[in-house]
Amino acid sequence: xxxxxxxxxxxxxxxxxxxxxxxxxxxxxxxxxxxxxxxxxxxxxxxxxxxxxxxxxxxxxxxxxxxxxxxxxxxxxxxxxxxxxxxxxxxxxxxxxxxx
Numbered sequence: 883x884x885x886x887x888x889x890x891x892x893x894x895x896x897x898x899x900x901x902x903x904x905x906x907x908x909x910x911x912x913x914x915x916x917x918x919x920x921x922x923x924x925x926x927x928x929x930x931x932x933x934x935x936x937x938x939x940x941x942x943x944x945x946x947x948x949x950x951x952x953x954x955x956x957x958x959x960x961x962x963x964x965x966x967x968x969x970x971x972x973x974x975x976x977x978x979x980x981x982x
Contacts, residue, residue, distance in 0.1 A: 885938045885974050887916040888926070892943040895950060902950065931958060932965020938975030 891912070894901045905912045913923060925933040929951045934944055941962075948958040972978050 884917050884919060884922065887918055888922050888934070888937065888939055889943055891916050891918075891926070892939065892947045896943060896946040930965070931961035932963075933969050934965075935962040935977070936965045936969040936972050938973055938978065940975060941977065 895905055901912060909927065913926065918926070921933070922937065924930070925937065929947070931944065931948050931951075931953060934947070935941070939947075944962075945958060948961070953961065966972065
């Protein structure tokens with residue numbers, strides 16, 4: 883897993899209008915610049931906010947990506963809950979679920 887690169891991509895999308903515009907027009911050209919796994923690429927392309935959360939993406943970055951992808955706040959929160967239900971506990975990052 884390349885959590886660092888997923889988060890770097892989302893950070894760039896959040897802060898740079900030119901990257902966002904290119905991502906909207908040609909997502910693959912932007913994604914090619916990051917060392918991502920197939921699972922990460924799939925989650926970004928869908929977008930599967932729940933899987934991105936389970937992969938360990940920081941919520942501050944993820945909420946902006948969810949908004950970019952037209953998720954309403956409640957839908958964003960539910961997508962994270964659904965991600966844990968479907969994909970299991972958060973695997974990495976500061977939200978990793980280590981308890982029962």
